Amino acid sequence: MIAGLVIIFFVFAGFYADILWFDQLGFLSVLTTQWLAGGVLFLIGFVAMAVPVWVSIQIAYRLRPVYAKLNSQLDRYQQVIEPLRRLAMYGIPALLGLFAGVAAATRWQVVLMWLNRTETGRIDPQFKLDISFYLFELPFFHSVLGFASAVVFISALVAAATSYLYGSIRVSGREVLVSKAARVQIAVTAALYLLLQAVSIWLDQYSTLTNTNDLITGAGYTDVNATIPGRAILAGIAAIVAILFILTAVIGRWRLPIVGTALLIVSSLLLGSLYPWVVQRFQVVPSAKTLEEPYIQRNIDLTRDAYDVADVEEIPYNATTTAEPGALRADAETTANIRILDPALVSDAFSQLEQFKQYYQFPQNLDVDRYPIDGKSQDTVVTVRDLNLAGLNAGNTWVNSTVVYTHGYGVVAAYGNQRSAAGQPVFLESGIPTTGSLPDYEPRIYFGETSPPYSIVGAPKDSKPVELDYPSGTDGAQQTYTTFDGDGGPKLDNAFNKLIYALKFQSEQIFLANAVNEKSQILYDRDPVTRVQKVAPYLTLDSDAYPSIVDGKVKWIVDGYTTxxxxxxxxxxxxxxxxxDTETPPQPFALDNINYMRNSVKATVDAYDGKVTLYAWDDEDPLLKTWQKIFPTTVKPMSEMSGDLMSHVRYPADMFKVQRRVLGKYHVTDPGSFYSVDDAWTTPNDPVSPSTNTTLQPPYYLTMQVPGQEKPAFSLYSTFIPDASGATSRNVLTGYLAVDADAGSTDGKRAEGYGKLRLLNLPEDVTVPGPGQVQAKFNADPTVSQQLNLLKQGQSKVLNGNLLTVPVGGGLLYVQPVYVQSTGETSYPLLQKVLVAFGDQIAFEDTLDKALDVLFGGDSGASAGDTDVPPSETPVEGEAPAEGGTTPTTSTGDPATDAQIRSLLAEAKLAVTEKQAALTTGDFAAYGVADKKLNDAIAKLLVLLDQ
Structure with a gap:
């Protein structure tokens, strides 16, 4: 008894904690709707199974022959079962009802979608029904019929077993004797089952539109002319056989339903299998290309519509492979914005330069965003400084990990198209406390991708803050502390709530610690994707949540899909x-095999207080409309997005990856060509991944001007090569897919071009090398190899960055940053070289500007923007004093000015040395002083150089 109560209380604690969590977040209706729907369906499922089974047993028992002569074996069975008869008569239906109730409760989404279904306004080409019938109604009908069939079948089994046990059904030699009552019960039950099968077979006609055959998904020639009519006939036969069973219940003759059942089985073999095979084998196969043409066209049209690629703009692109002088003049803005910083390689550099303490960390793959800098949009590589409690080592106590180290601190962002003279990232936002060019914002990261499982915040002990804010302070203090003052989690303001969470997290400290008081809040489920998934269980979420500074706060932006x-x-x-791909490992999804997808929701999660906001991004999506009926008021209209948020929303990568997979085959819109599979494409493997790894090259975000665009825009692109269907593929480019990824600007209006897909079709008579060919040529070039060997001196290793492909100069330009990393424990990749390829020509120089000049004969016509540091920090000839290096010199023609410049350069060099020393010792006060010295020296240099 006590053990049972304990178990019940543990279960209750979990439910109550969920109520507190959803209520604090403002999405309690989502939880209660799920519970209510699941509870109602459980009761329906329980009653729908238990009652018919109980009735079936009762009828069979009560109408048993009283004086039936049983054999000795059955007599012994009765003697064993009779003492347990009452328990069995109620226990068996109840147990089956429990299983049925649980099964029914799991289908709450199907039922609620059917009850709140929304028409799409588009009809299918075969049955002329609104497509909503297939999205909402057909899955519901199949579920109901499957459940009902199971109930009737199990009822028939228990009725037959009870009848046999109590003598209503007897076997005498070769003869089976059935009492009248048993005959009526079994015949009526069989009739019900066959009627259900008749309806199910009838509905199977519509299922042909979502079934996959050898050629396409959907009903082909054989389905339309053989399978669908055959199933309609079979449904009629099943209904007739059901009537024969009813007739048997009246007249007592089994011959007619037995013959009818045999006819149904034979008919199913003939109409369901043999006839469609004959049509396919002898009519379709010899003339498949012509007979299947209209059905292939249906598949092409509706597949492109389902994945939102029907309006892709196909542009013939006669790419040249010869680099001509001045060819890049028209693409100056695009080349100036080419990103040379690889987000997948610079995490270690961010860690060494900006981590500061071992209890901070950065993710392995950083994100790409854009910010307005000096009136222009600047592509940036961005991340947040999050917590890493493992770095506390021996200091990882419950108090430290729960009460003291509660949050990360600050955004770190670097220019995507610049680097320092030493090859380091050039930060436009960095440091603790944060400084830089980005707008002022709340820097504390309480909700991040690697936040602790739970933290207890908001409760200063003796009015003194205990949460470590950042590792520096004023007046000689080593640390600065803070107290969370938001509304980020359930309150621990009473003993009961403390007990609930002590049980949830299996920690008695939550209940006993004096650091937990009436002002405490507990923060958990802090990963932004987890939070969005809990409040919007109907969404499939993008694999990459990215942080942006929005309206003075750090917000995680998460893309949600309806599928x-x-x-x-x-x-x-x-x-x-x-x-x-190489940046996204395979991951499980609740619904993995999909044939419809929309980016219907943009979600944000406040990194400070964890607030989740859902915005309806595609308000024409019928699935989203349906879910908005189910969970009203949980999704806000897109019009409520601020302009600042709109300027950071981007086209989601996962949606683009699915679309490129579809367009690899479905860029072909001619049924004949589609049938011949003479122009199928695939995404190339990432050329910088290990040779044993066949993962695909990821799409990349770049600001560029694609043919068909009026001006450069933040875009997402991918390339195509021929699909060899298992054979060795020719690594030449056949297509280039790009999408306008910039959702809007700070005025809050959605960009007209957002989501516009452009597919560049490359000519078949011109061989444009693909990424694999370019990488192979780069690796085999003797001049490049010689320079790489020099870079590898001292056991350093060379790391090839992302190989970007940019449509400029009338062709396709490849750009790849090359990093060098020493073997020391604290080493990190330094950007030292840039590879550029155009056609069969390559260049390998220190900067992108130099490489383009070499490739295009010294007259590229454009500045690539690959400066070593931002203009505001460039004292002389585009280079800052490299740490440990020499100070660059210049001459203005004025000896006095030259002397001032040399003096300021010496001050800058000394400041760099002092910064490095302060960083090594962890003296952030000294680091700040040295940083100010360096900035002052650079500012004075700029004044002199501008004179």
Whole structure:
């Protein structure tokens, strides 16, 4: 008894904690709707199973022959079962009801979507039904029929077993004797089952539109002319056989339903298998290209519609492979914005330069965003400084990990197209406390991708803050402390709530610690994707949440998708497989094989207080409209997005990956060519991944001007090569897919071009090398190899960065940063060289500007913007004093000015040395002083050089 009460209380604690969490976040209706729907369906499922089974047992028992002569074996069975009869008569239905109730409760989404269904306004080409029938109604009908069939089948089994046990059914030699009552019960039950099968077979006609055959998804020639009519006939036969069973219940003859059942089985073999095979083998196969043409066209049209690629703009692109002088003049802005900083390689550099303490960390792959700098949009590599409690080592006590180290601190951002003279990132936002060119914002990161499982905040002990804010302070203090003053989690303001969470997290400290008081809040489920998934369980979320400074706060932006596997005539895509590449490992999804996808929701999570906000991004999506009916008021209209947020929303990578997978095959819109599979494409493997790794090259965000655009825009692109279907593929470019990824500007208006897909079709008579060919040529070039060997001196290793492909100069330009990393424990990659390729020509220089000049004959016509540091920090000829290096010199023609310049350069060099020493010793006060000296020296130099 006590053990049972303890178990019940543990279960209750979990439910109550969920109530507190959802209520604090303002999404309690999401939880209660799920519980209410699940509870109602559990009761329906329980009653729908338990009652018919109980009635079936009762009828069979009560109408048993009283004086039936049983054999000795059955007599012994009765003697064993009779003492347990009452328990069994109620226990068996109840147990089956429990299983049925749980199964029914798991289908709450299907039921609620059917009850709140929304028409799409588009009809299917076969049955002329609104596509909402396939999205909402058909899955519901199949679920109901499957459940009802199971109930009737199990009822028939228990009725037959009870009848046999109590003599209503007897076997005498070869003869089976059935009492009248048992005959009526079994015949009526069988009739009900067959009627259900008749309806199910009838609905199977519509399922052909989502079934996959050898050629397409959807009903082909054989389905339309053989399978669908055959299923309609079979449904009629099943209904007739059901009537025969009813007749048997009246007249007592089994011959007619037995013959009818045999006819149904034979008919199913003939109409369901043999006839479609004959049509396919002898009519379709010899003339498949012509007979299947209209059905292939249906598949092409509806697949492109389902993945939102129907309006892709296809542009013939006669790419040249010869670099001509001045060819880049028209693409000056694009080349100036080419990102040379690889977000997948510079994490270690960020860690060494900006981590500061071992209890901070950066993710392995950083994010790409854009910010207005000096009136222009600047691509940046950005991340947040999050907590790493493992770095506390012996100091990782409960108090430290729960009460003291509660949050990360600050955004760190670097120019995407610049580097320092030493090859380091050039930061436009950095330091603790944070300084830089980005707008002022709340820097504390209480909700991040690597935040602790839970923290207790908001409760200063004796009015003294205990949460470590950052590792420096004023007046000689080593640390600065703070107290969380937001509303970020359930309150621990009473003993009951403390007990609930002590049980949830299996920690008695939550209940006993004096650091927990009436002002305390507990923060958990802090990963932004986890928070969005809990409040919007109907969404499939993008694998990459990224942080942006929005309206004075750090907000995680998460893309949400509505997906379905029931869109007619649309080809299925494995979502986990489609998004996997060298930067995104395969991951499980609740619904993996999909054939419909929309980026319907943009979500934000406040990094300070964890507030989740959902915005309806695609308000025409029928799935989202349906879910908005189910969870009203949880999704805000897009019009409520601030302009600042709109300027950071981007086209999601996972959606783009699925679309590129679809367009690899479905860029072909001619049914004949599609059938011949003579122009199928695929995404190339990432040339910088290990040779044994066949993961795909990820898409990349770049600011560029694609043919068809009026001006450069923040974009996402990917390339295509021929699909060899298992054979060795020719690594030449056949297509280039780009999408306008910039959602809008600070005025709050959605950009007209956002989401516009452009597909550049490259000519077949011109061989444009693909990424694999370019990388191979780069690796084999003797001049490049010689320079790489020099870079590898001292056991340093060379790391190839992302190989970017940019449509400029009438062709396709490849750009790849090359990093060098020493073998020391505290080493990190330094950007030392840039590879550029155009056609068969390559250049390998210290900067992108120099490489383009070499490639285009010294007259590229454009400045690539690959300066060593930002202009505001460039004292002389585009280079800052390198740490440990020499100070660059210049001459203005004025000896006095030259002397001032040399003096200021010496001061700058000394300041750099002092900064490095302060960083090594962890003296952040000295670091700040040295940093100010360096900035003052640079500012004075700029004044002199501008004179």
């Amino acid at each position: 379905s596997a029931d869109y007619p005539y649309s080809t299925s895509v494995g979502l986990s497989d489609a998004i996997a």
